[in-house]
Amino acid sequence: MRIDEIRYSIQNIRKRKLRSWLTIISILIGIAAIFALVSFGIGIWNYVNLLAEESGRDKLFIQGKSIGAPGTDENFFISKDDVDFVSKIKGVDEIVGMYFSAGEIEFDDVKKYYYLMGLDPDKIDFVEEAFANSIFKGRQLKEGDLNKAVLGYNYQFDDKIFKKGVKLGDKLNINGNSFEVIGFFDEVGNPQDDSNTYITSEAFEQLYPDKKDEFGFVMLSSQNGVVPSELAERIEERLRKFKDQDEGKEDFFVQTFEDAVATFTTIINVILGVLILIASISTLVAFVNIMNTMYTAIIERTKEIGVMKAVGAKNEDILLIFMFESGFLGLIGGIAGVIVGYIVASIGGAIAAANGFALLKPEFPIALIIGCLLFAFIVGVTAGYFPARRASKLKPVDALRYE
DSSP: OOHHHHHHHHHHHHHTHHHHHHHHHHHHHHHHHHHHHHHHHHHHHHHHHHHHHHHOTTEEEEEEOOSSSTTSSTTOOEEHHHHHHHHTSTTEEEEEEEEEEEEEEEETTEEEEEEEEEEOGGGHHHHHHHTTOOEEEEOOOOTTOTTEEEEOGGGGSTTTSSSSOOOTTOEEEETTEEEEEEEEEOOOSSTTGGGOEEEEHHHHHHHOGGGTTEESEEEEEEOTTOOHHHHHHHHHHHHHHHTTOOTTOOSEEEEEHHHHHHHHHHHHHHHHHHHHHHHHHHHHHHHHHHHHHHHHHHHHTHHHHHHHHHTTOOHHHHHHHHHHHHHHHHHHHHHHHHHHHHHHHHHHHHHHHHTTOTTOOOOOOHHHHHHHHHHHHHHHHHHHHHHHHHHHTOOHHHHHHOO
């Protein structure tokens, strides 16, 4: 297309500012929604992949089948005998059982209820590796820390857990017993994990004597060269026989870290897919708006088209002029949509982080930006094709006679 034809197309868009802007806004809404949602999706996927890399793909979980969080259903747990049995299965490298229960946390005469975890001090390094987290401030638990506690990241800040943030050396009551705060875990990125309280397994057993040797959660790693999925099947089969349970009626399940990641990713993909589908409806509306805009433009400019053909314009010249107009509208809407989507996603990410959802951090790779712009342009060109084709087939004589 020649430069003068491009200028002609842009001039026609400028002449019909209101109609052009309405069309651009309809594209903007769809592209902005898709851009923002996909940016969050990419951020979550990258977070999960990073967690998988840092934790190691050799990790497995054993958990009682229960409703709710691990350890909150007293009827389902993994016993110490179960853990001892699993530790002897070929292919198991390291294994640790963790206590898990809801606890009453009191600070400055205010009581809150959050999850309390009891950890074996000798297995702390393994737990930190498995959860890809470590101490952010202070120190970790060690043998003999009966009245010491390490808190989740959110406890440090005002109005996150308590009105006043907790500091190292502060005392708080756990189930009515005084504990000194000796450390804080680094940020995980979700309110639940960042609100957990950690004490030694011995201290946990003193608080919950009826839960001694009843673990809410078991973590283990596979030996080098052992396929985690195959080890999971072996553990499930042998532990089922050890507990004398029928297949399909086990009171536990074994899951590899990769399976857990895949399940989480599938859920995220489904949610994002539905949201993007809804957002795409706006793009469909924009598609229809562009078609209507171009059809209206053709009707208004029928005589003009006749004049252009009379002075030598070819069918393909007319086709390209109108397709460029529609494509240009789509591209402008795409650019505006990317800008608005970036702003919305950035604000949304900041709000999510402020409320403890740091994992909801949007990311904006260049491929996403180019993809959205290209998609918007294609929508515009495609929507403008049929009106443009109709315009190109107008006969000069009929067009000049049009009233």
